[in-house]
Amino acid sequence: MKRKLYLIHRWLGIVLCLFMAMWFFSGVVMMYVGYPKLSHAERLAALPELDGVNCCATLEQWLQAAGRDGEPAAVRLTSVAGRPRALLNYGRAGVVALDGVSGLRVDGVGADDALAAARAFMPGVPAFHEDLVDEDAFSHSKALDAQRPLHRIQMADAASTRLYVSARTGEVVRDASASERGWNWVGSWIHWLYPFRGGVTERFWNDIVTYSSIAATVLALLGMLVGVWRWRFSGRFRSGSRSPYREPWMRWHHLLGLLFGTLTVTFIFSGLMSMNPFKVLDSGAPKVGQQQRWQAARFTLPAREALRRLAASGFEARELEWRVVDGAGYFLAWDGQGRTRLLAAGGEDGAQPFAAFDIARMRALGGAMLASSKVTEASVLSEYDTYYYSRDAHTMTGGMKHLPVLRLKFDDPHTTWLYLDPSSGAVVKQLDGHQRAKRWLFALLHSWDWAPLLERRPWWDLWMIVICAGGMLISVTGIVIGWRRLRP
Structure with a gap:
């Protein structure tokens, strides 16, 4: 039995050690450079204040122009190329964009419109239209599915920023500097096995990540088992060592495995848990947010009047959302610093913006x-x-x-x-209970987002680098051993 386990460990290692070394190295890169994304704060900071004098068409006009059956799941008023734009989200039916002032539907955003949106997002910076893509190496996120296809706009700033502009809504939905793009080739892009995204392997990507992670977890567990079996706890071998291996690469692989084996197993296993394999972390609990149904009848206060009241209170609204809370309609306004104000939208006389609901x-x-x-x-x-x-x-x-x-x-x-x-x-x-378990099995064991460490950087950085360095050294020694086994 032991012989079979030794052989399984050997051949799994030959196949997977390159993958594991890549995962540990790219994990360190991801500590400091993440996958490109446009944060909510960055997007708000780039928007102009909504003009309550010249804006807007009525909600009824927007709904009629959208030409969709039923009511939208969400309505948002933002700015595109400096002009108000209403976005009506119909869930799986997609997002409908409308000119906020005229109420006319925006059916597609061309290259010139995308350039105008990019120039408004980064004023004074020359912009060049590259092409229109459905997806590329830096825009795989599912959150962008409703915005595709995407115009790629290259900005001539010091960071050589690339902006992605939605061909459906005209919004800038992602930014990626040259530094982010460069580091991501050896960071998130390779860590998440994104080379298998797109093309003929797209539909197999989830299975590739899941089963390679399972195999790597088995490899690491077997390595720990074999390492303990081969370690002499009482007495020593003729060499004077407790390890039977005299050849340096084998010896270091054995010792490093004993030292970092547990952390290697937890790192690989927690990566597997991020994929929620076979839906083991799904509980079937319903989403309570779905109970708050959006209805146009709840909103009788015009957006123009809402913006006027917000401005009169000293709040510079850059984005407006129509929300239903406790069965009543409200405007949720955002300013350029990410601060919010609420305003009753039911037409109440004298309703004024307020900061928060009562606890x-x-x-x-x-x-x-x-x-x-x-x-x-x-x-x-x-x-x-x-x-x-x-x-x-x-x-x-x-x-x-x-x-x-x-x-x-x-x-x-x-x-x-x-x-x-x-x-x-x-x-x-x-x-729910399953999701709290995922927090420990994935978030803690994979990135150690544990408050006592996160609040005491650089101790978190040192701990993470030690884990990744140990796992990478185990993998590198395994690569050398595997190469020696395979070479003529």
Whole structure:
């Protein structure tokens, strides 16, 4: 039996050690350079203030011009090339873009329009249209699916920024500097096996990542088992060592495996958990946010009047969202610093912008979302907890999260937790038991986003680099051993 396990470990190592070395090296790159994305804060900072004097067509005009059955799931007023643009999201039916002032539908965005949007996004910077693509190495994200195809616009700034402009809405949806693009070839792009995205291998990408991660986890576990079997805990070999290997590469592979084996296993296994293999982390719990249905009848206050009231209160709105909270319509406004204001949209006389909903109202609203279950704990968090926390903007789950939030725990079969943001009235996070388990099996073991480490950098950096360096050294010694086994 041992002989068979030795052979399985040997041949799995020959096949997978290159992959594992690549994963550990690219993991270090990703600590400092993430996959390109345009953060919410960056996008808001580039938008002009919405003009309440010259804007806008009515909501009814937008809905009629959209020409879709049913009501949209969301409505947002933003700016494209310095001009107001309404975006009506119909879910799977796609996003409809309309000129915010005239109410006319925008059916496709050409190269000239994309250039105008890019120049407004980065004023004073020369822009050049490259081409129109559905997807490329830096735009694989599913979040962009509703925006495709994408115009690629090259900006002549010092960072050699490439902007991606949606051919459907005209929005700038992604930016990627030359430095980000360069490092991503040896960072996120290779770490996530994106060479298999696109073309004939696209539909197999998920399986390729999942099964290669399973095989690598088995390889690492077998390596630990073999390493322990071969280590002499009592007595020594003739060489005076507790390891039977005299050849340097074999010896170092054995010793490094014993030293870093556990961390190597957890790193590879946690990467596997990020893929949610075979849906093992799905609980089937319904999304409570789906219970807040959008209805045009809830919004009788014109957007023009909403912008006027926001401006009169000293708030420079750069984007406006139509939201339903507790059965009533509200405008959610954003300024260039990511701050928000709320305004009742039901036509109430004298309604004025306000910063946040009352906590008691949010408590009642959250409890009603799972009316068949009891709230076992309600807490107002003024600091992040283990499951609701912030990471650097470039990381996969990065970005600032609002505080304070209301956390509700329920006694339902899925042991649901809800995090409600009083500044927007939205459920910003929903967790069940399976998702909390994923937080430990993936987020902690893979990137060690543990508050005592994250708050004490560079200790987090050193810990992560040690893990990746140990795993990479194991892999490199395995590559050499495998090459020697295969060569004539």
